[in-house]
Amino acid sequence: xxxxxxxxxxxxxxxxxxxxxxxxxxxxxxxxxxxxxxxxxxxxxxxxxxxxxxxxxxxxxxxxxxxxxxxxxxxxxxxxxxxxxxxxxxxxxxxxxxxxxxxxxxxxxxxxxxxxxxxxxxxxxxxxxxxxxxxxxxxxxxxxxxxxxxxxxxxxxxxxxxxxxxxxxxxxxxxxxxxxxxxxxxxxxxxxxxxxxxxxxxxxxxxxxxxxxxxxxxxxxxxxxxxxxxxxxxxxxxxxxxxxxxxxxxxxxxxxxxxxxxxxxxxxxxxxxxxxxxxxxxxxxxxxxxxxxxxxxxxxxxxxxxxxxxxxxxxxxxxxxxxxxxxxxxxxxxxxxxxxxxxxxxxxxxxxxxxxxxxxxxxxxxxxxxxxxxxxxxxxxxxxxxxxxxxxxxxxxxxxxxxxxxxxxxxxxxxxxxxxxxxxxxxxxxxxxxxxxxxxxxxxxxxxxxxxxxxxxxxxxxxxxxxxxxxxxxxxxxxxxxxxxxxxxxxxxxxxxxxxxxxxxxxxxxxxxxxxxxxxxxxxxx
Numbered sequence: 001x002x003x004x005x006x007x008x009x010x011x012x013x014x015x016x017x018x019x020x021x022x023x024x025x026x027x028x029x030x031x032x033x034x035x036x037x038x039x040x041x042x043x044x045x046x047x048x049x050x051x052x053x054x055x056x057x058x059x060x061x062x063x064x065x066x067x068x069x070x071x072x073x074x075x076x077x078x079x080x081x082x083x084x085x086x087x088x089x090x091x092x093x094x095x096x097x098x099x100x101x102x103x104x105x106x107x108x109x110x111x112x113x114x115x116x117x118x119x120x121x122x123x124x125x126x127x128x129x130x131x132x133x134x135x136x137x138x139x140x141x142x143x144x145x146x147x148x149x150x151x152x153x154x155x156x157x158x159x160x161x162x163x164x165x166x167x168x169x170x171x172x173x174x175x176x177x178x179x180x181x182x183x184x185x186x187x188x189x190x191x192x193x194x195x196x197x198x199x200x201x202x203x204x205x206x207x208x209x210x211x212x213x214x215x216x217x218x219x220x221x222x223x224x225x226x227x228x229x230x231x232x233x234x235x236x237x238x239x240x241x242x243x244x245x246x247x248x249x250x251x252x253x254x255x256x257x258x259x260x261x262x263x264x265x266x267x268x269x270x271x272x273x274x275x276x277x278x279x280x281x282x283x284x285x286x287x288x289x290x291x292x293x294x295x296x297x298x299x300x301x302x303x304x305x306x307x308x309x310x311x312x313x314x315x316x317x318x319x320x321x322x323x324x325x326x327x328x329x330x331x332x333x334x335x336x337x338x339x340x341x342x343x344x345x346x347x348x349x350x351x352x353x354x355x356x357x358x359x360x361x362x363x364x365x366x367x368x369x370x371x372x373x374x375x376x377x378x379x380x381x382x383x384x385x386x387x388x389x390x391x392x393x394x395x396x397x398x399x400x401x402x403x404x405x406x407x408x409x410x411x412x413x414x415x416x417x418x419x420x421x422x423x424x425x426x427x428x429x430x431x432x433x434x435x436x437x438x439x440x441x442x443x444x445x446x447x448x449x450x451x452x453x454x455x456x457x458x459x460x461x462x463x464x465x466x467x468x469x470x471x472x473x474x475x476x477x478x479x480x481x482x483x484x485x486x487x488x489x490x491x492x493x494x495x496x497x498x499x500x501x502x503x504x505x506x507x508x509x510x511x512x513x514x515x516x517x518x519x520x521x522x523x524x525x526x
Contacts (some may be wrong), residue, residue, distance in 0.1 A: 030437025263416025
């Protein structure tokens with residue numbers, strides 16, 4: 001025993017721990033690019049030093065606080081001289097309140113110009129927004145929790161679900177507050193289905209290109225999320241890749257149609273039969289491509305691809321109406337392949353003092369105004385309007401792609417199916433896509449930037465029918481500037497993505513959590 005004790009010196013333990021860490025890192029290196037391996041090594045070292053070496057954690061905290069201070073300065077400036085921290089003693093008059101609201105809206109200058117995207121896919125100030133505002137006003141004082149009191153609201157909800165479900169060849173659905181809630185509902189259904197089959201530690205498989213909403217849903221419902229790589233040529237999640245990660249606890253596969261990273265449609269036609277053969281679910285995230293892909297397909301502009309319930313094996317879909325469906329924010333449908341699967345999301349309560357209680361989704365009370373505005377949007381546009389939207393979108397995508405490919409030093413990462421045009425710097429060009437994104441930001445644009453690989457994305461909406469010429473002028477000028485000034489450093493949002501691939505995960509986690517706190521902060525001017 002004494003001999004064994006002598007061998008368990010601190011140095012030997014440290015060596016053993018380091019060896020284990022090295023083995024874990026190197027075992028993944030075979031499947032990772034050098035930048036990812038470096039980040040893993042850097043993260044492991046930083047975590048170890050922060051815990052073991054006095055003073056290191058203080059340095060790390062100092063760097064984090066500096067980054068957070070920059071974020072707060074960018075968001076809040078020197079503070080709001082008109083900030084409200086307590087309820088005013090006396091209410092404002094209607095005229096004064098609306099005048100104040102108009103002044104606050106006037107601050108949205110970038111959005112008004114069409115350069116700052118903001119996740120609004122239909123054109124602001126158009127006739128459809130007038131319809132939405134009117135419908136909202138008419139049904140502002142309604143609550144879907146009381147269908148007997150507000151039968152029109154029940155009609156709006158049921159018909160929006162029916163129209164969306166029929167569009168994607170589904171069976172039934174639930175109207176949610178957005179894509180994230182739709183994905184939450186699907187994951188809940190699969191977890192409950194797994195429990196019925198005796199699976200107590202369920203997992204789902206997605207691609208690294210999947211929207212973070214699936215990570216949130218799995219976190220909420222204690223489902224393990226397995227992230228698989230994409231095919232290096234097509235950037236798709238494919239059956240051959242998924243097969244490597246399937247196990248007896250897998251309850252569903254998660255596919256994107258398309259993904260937000262690159263506008264790529266995963267191989268749903270191949271994943272469906274695989275899911276079917278394994279008797280597991282297949283969720284298709286059609287949040288971004290909702291209505292768009294369906295109508296590109298109707299207009300024969302989707303290269304014959306199928307992605308909805310027409311593919312055997314698809315069991316749920318999340319389809320947003322508040323993107324290419326043209327409705328106001330707050331509307332998405334989680335579509336199910338069977339009423340039985342949908343029923344697994346319900347949580348009836350009947351043994352409490354309140355009596356009987358059940359709601360269709362995660363929420364309880366919901367505003368009928370949101371449903372009314374959504375129903376009005378669909379009825380206003382109609383099939384013909386959505387067909388025109390798809391044709392217009394396709395023409396913008398084709399022109400934008402031609403512009404990008406005509407600029408020396410730029411190329412398209414992969415041919416997208418819709419929504420996102422992914423632009424990268426050509427190999428050997430010496431250009432940095434984050435520097436180009438910084439220059440576009442300086443010129444007033446807030447384009448999407450992604451990592452692994454570094455990419456600049458143009459998310460196409462109605463506004464680009466009017467501003468694409470200006471976008472072309474600015475991206476050509478941005479590339480020219482970067483060529484003339486290759487040693488500049490990225491600034492703004494692009495700088496965050498430029499450094500995120502090497503910043504330790506633990507540090508990024510802390511920054512992102514505190515970013516939310518900063519965004520919810522009221523900072524009064526000194």
